[in-house]
Amino acid sequence: MGSENKKYAVLKNNGSVGTAEIPVLSYNEFSSEVVTLLQKKENHCVTYFAFPEVNGLKFIAGIAEDTNHNIFVLSHFLPETKPQKLESLTPKINALHIFEREIHETHGVDFPGHPWLKPVRFAHNRANKSMKVNDYPFYTIESDELHEVGVGPVHAGIIEPGHFRFICNGENVLHLEIQLGWQHRGVEQTMLEKQTLLQRNIVAESVAGDTTIGHSLAFAGVMESLAGIEIKTQLDVERAVALELERIAVHTADISSLCTDVAYNLGANIFGILRTLIINFTQSWCGNRLGKSMIRVGGTNFPFTNENRIRLFKTLSEYEKQFVELAHLTYRLPSVENRFDDIGTVSEQQALQIGTVGMAARMANVLRDIRATHPSPAYEKYNYTPVVLPKGDVFSRFLLRRKEIKQSIAWLREVMDNEEFLFPSDTPKAELKLKPLSLAISLVEGWRGEICHTALTGNEGKLAYYKIKDPSMHNWKALELSLRNLEISDFPINNKSYNLSYCGFDL
Amino acid sequence: MIKEIKIIQHNGKQFIPDLTKTEVPYPFRGRPEISNEKVDQKALQNCCPMAAISVNPVSINLAKCNFCGECAFRFPEKVKFTNDHRLATNKIKNLLVKEGENHKIELDQSAIEKKIKTVFGRSLKLRQVSAGGDNSCEFELNACGNANFDMGRYGIEFVASPRHADGVVVTGPVSENMAEALRITWDAVPAPKLFILCGVDAISGGIFADSAALNRSLLKNVKVDLYIPGNPPHPLTIINGLLNLIK
Numbered sequence: 001m002g003s004e005n006k007k008y009a010v011l012k013n014n015g016s017v018g019t020a021e022i023p024v025l026s027y028n029e030f031s032s033e034v035v036t037l038l039q040k041k042e043n044h045c046v047t048y049f050a051f052p053e054v055n056g057l058k059f060i061a062g063i064a065e066d067t068n069h070n071i072f073v074l075s076h077f078l079p080e081t082k083p084q085k086l087e088s089l090t091p092k093i094n095a096l097h098i099f100e101r102e103i104h105e106t107h108g109v110d111f112p113g114h115p116w117l118k119p120v121r122f123a124h125n126r127a128n129k130s131m132k133v134n135d136y137p138f139y140t141i142e143s144d145e146l147h148e149v150g151v152g153p154v155h156a157g158i159i160e161p162g163h164f165r166f167i168c169n170g171e172n173v174l175h176l177e178i179q180l181g182w183q184h185r186g187v188e189q190t191m192l193e194k195q196t197l198l199q200r201n202i203v204a205e206s207v208a209g210d211t212t213i214g215h216s217l218a219f220a221g222v223m224e225s226l227a228g229i230e231i232k233t234q235l236d237v238e239r240a241v242a243l244e245l246e247r248i249a250v251h252t253a254d255i256s257s258l259c260t261d262v263a264y265n266l267g268a269n270i271f272g273i274l275r276t277l278i279i280n281f282t283q284s285w286c287g288n289r290l291g292k293s294m295i296r297v298g299g300t301n302f303p304f305t306n307e308n309r310i311r312l313f314k315t316l317s318e319y320e321k322q323f324v325e326l327a328h329l330t331y332r333l334p335s336v337e338n339r340f341d342d343i344g345t346v347s348e349q350q351a352l353q354i355g356t357v358g359m360a361a362r363m364a365n366v367l368r369d370i371r372a373t374h375p376s377p378a379y380e381k382y383n384y385t386p387v388v389l390p391k392g393d394v395f396s397r398f399l400l401r402r403k404e405i406k407q408s409i410a411w412l413r414e415v416m417d418n419e420e421f422l423f424p425s426d427t428p429k430a431e432l433k434l435k436p437l438s439l440a441i442s443l444v445e446g447w448r449g450e451i452c453h454t455a456l457t458g459n460e461g462k463l464a465y466y467k468i469k470d471p472s473m474h475n476w477k478a479l480e481l482s483l484r485n486l487e488i489s490d491f492p493i494n495n496k497s498y499n500l501s502y503c504g505f506d507l
Numbered sequence: 508m509i510k511e512i513k514i515i516q517h518n519g520k521q522f523i524p525d526l527t528k529t530e531v532p533y534p535f536r537g538r539p540e541i542s543n544e545k546v547d548q549k550a551l552q553n554c555c556p557m558a559a560i561s562v563n564p565v566s567i568n569l570a571k572c573n574f575c576g577e578c579a580f581r582f583p584e585k586v587k588f589t590n591d592h593r594l595a596t597n598k599i600k601n602l603l604v605k606e607g608e609n610h611k612i613e614l615d616q617s618a619i620e621k622k623i624k625t626v627f628g629r630s631l632k633l634r635q636v637s638a639g640g641d642n643s644c645e646f647e648l649n650a651c652g653n654a655n656f657d658m659g660r661y662g663i664e665f666v667a668s669p670r671h672a673d674g675v676v677v678t679g680p681v682s683e684n685m686a687e688a689l690r691i692t693w694d695a696v697p698a699p700k701l702f703i704l705c706g707v708d709a710i711s712g713g714i715f716a717d718s719a720a721l722n723r724s725l726l727k728n729v730k731v732d733l734y735i736p737g738n739p740p741h742p743l744t745i746i747n748g749l750l751n752l753i754k
Contacts, residue, residue, distance in 0.1 A: 301576070
């Protein structure tokens with residue numbers, strides 16, 4: 001990229017750049033550049049948002065190039081004097097649909113040509129307050145032969161709220177539309193309003209409780225980058241250990257709940273018990289079963305000691321022995337296979353089209369894994385080989401979990417065999433001085449998939465804007481597509497097989 | 508069949524025999540204790556990200572505390588988090604832990620109607636509503652029913668419909684978008700009924716207490732029967748709190 005005709009800034013994961021170095025393009029240039037970039041298979045959009053600047057809206061798009069570990073940052077500006085209208089890019093690049101919807105909801109910018117410009121989460125600071133959460137414009141089909149089934153927001157279990165609207169022909173689902181937003185509690189706004197580093201860290205921990213480590217790692221990534229702190233590789237390895245433990249724990253719980261849904265009680269109970277082993281290890285490390293307070297900026301209060309290493313070895317072998325024995329039985333059981341096989345298939349082409357990330361991509365033959373494509377120092381030192389499955393059905397999602405657990409255990413063993421935890425990591429920073437007028441992006445492969453946090457600073461290094469993207473932003477669409485032409489009774493296993501986040505989406 | 512029996516055998520006995528007597532090992536952070544040590548009170552107060560610490564006398568309000576342990580890291584001679592997981596109470600003032608007073612957190616049994624014990628003592632069915640929760644309290648409420656904790660042995664279970672329920676367990680700071688759904692659910696539960704707040708977010712709003720996206724008006728009009736502090740509360744905190752309420 002020469003200095004002439006520079007269209008975008010180039011960052012690495014957890015990198016930062018001065019906002020002045022991001023060229024501000026005209027919308028035409030921006031559109032054609034974004035479309036050209038995103039037509040290549042190795043590129044995908046990790047974030048696209050707008051924020052208010054003096055006299056208008058500044059738009060930032062982050063496009064990750066998986067082959068060379070680059071993140072391209074593009075920008076354009078919409079003055080408030082011009083009509084708040086931009087031609088939609090969604091018809092050309094379908095995966096951008098959710099970002100444009102979000103910008104439309106927050107800032108009231110119209111996107112002519114967008115086929116589905118509906119509210120995203122009914123955020124408290126949305127542009128159009130006349131529409132309430134109960135007024136969501138569902139898609140309808142007029143026919144005497146069809147009926148609609150509405151479920152939620154409150155569901156029949158201990159689960160977060162969301163509304164599912166099915167259009168059915170008899171038992172067959174023609175169309176499913178998912179309305180979210182019920183959990184919206186103003187995470188991004190709170191992030192800006194809270195003034196201390198620790199408060200913001202706690203907000204990041206509360207984005208999604210089951211991904212506490214993933215989201216707080218992304219937060220730590222942007223903060224350290226903006227403050228110019230280089231953390232030691234050992235600390236990054238410790239964090240990655242926590243991240244892999246979170247993955248093993250939630251994957252195990254998901255296998256257990258999928259067993260519950262097909263009434264396989266042995267699997268449901270014992271996989272559930274096996275999860276306890278892992279989360280209790282996390283508790284013995286940091287005092288909280290979900291890893292809250294584990295990740296802090298610049299250091300940690302809970303260094304991974306050699307004593308931890310010995311106990312983790314023991315926990316993993318105890319876990320693995322039982323997991324392998326039970327999985328060996330469960331995954332061959334005709335009654336289980338029968339319910340999962342060829343159900344809820346999302347094709348590779350669909351997965352790419354809607355821009356799925358993480359597990360929801362890898363189960364459909366699409367390699368999206370930040371650990372391999374934009375690795376942090378820990379994954380650079382100890383390589384992780386992603387698991388990709390070809391088929392895209394419920395069984396693939398069920399199997400992917402088993403394989404990823406195996407892979408994560410092998411990775412943890414490699415780390416513990418080779419990494420020396422002789423010196424405890426630094427203690428956390430109390431306060432940080434952030435670089436003024438800068439932007440930082442952090443990508444983390446949480447157990448669901450790619451988490452993206454973007455932070456912008458203003459004059460004097462004050463936090464000016466904070467954008468969070470949970471993998472569920474993309475992946476809810478995959479659940480909707482999965483349900484097409486299935487029986488409505490197949491919804492629970494499909495929903496569990498994705499286990500997407502409501503709170504991470506609603507923010 | 509033999510394979511299944513082997514698996515069960517290898518898994519061994521996993522349930523906790525007596526949930527009322529089990530302790531959670533350190534470094535779990537349970538009920539804090541505050542010594543009479545003299546420290547820089549202002550610094551202590553300011554280090555708390557949740558504004559849960561007040562001074563003269565130094566006290567920690569567990570209705571606001573999220574058990575991050577920051578005060579104990581900064582002032583280890585002043586604040587110590589014990590592993591006492593018994594934190595639930597029916598009186599919000601019992602959640603105030605003052606310096607030098609290291610007593611347990613208990614329920615005010617005199618404030619519990621007799622009929623609660625007779626009607627719910629052997630069977631309590633609850634409806635859970637997540638109202639802006641971050642899925643961590645929900646995670647632990649689910650864990651209460653798993654084979655380790657097996658809360659069902661006391662007749663306490665979560666049910667699908669508010670019409671079948673004896674009470675509502677709320678998690679999350681109560682988002683504006685969930686406020687109406689929560690009220691409808693609460694109204695649908697037949698009396699006598701219990702209103703239980705689980706986790707710091709539900710009790711005080713937690714880190715989101717000042718957020719404009721909340722609507723906690725329902726909480727002003729409903730008598731709370733049980734506060735379960737924690738972020739999230741440990742399953743033993745939840746189960747023992749419920750048992751002390753109904754037994």
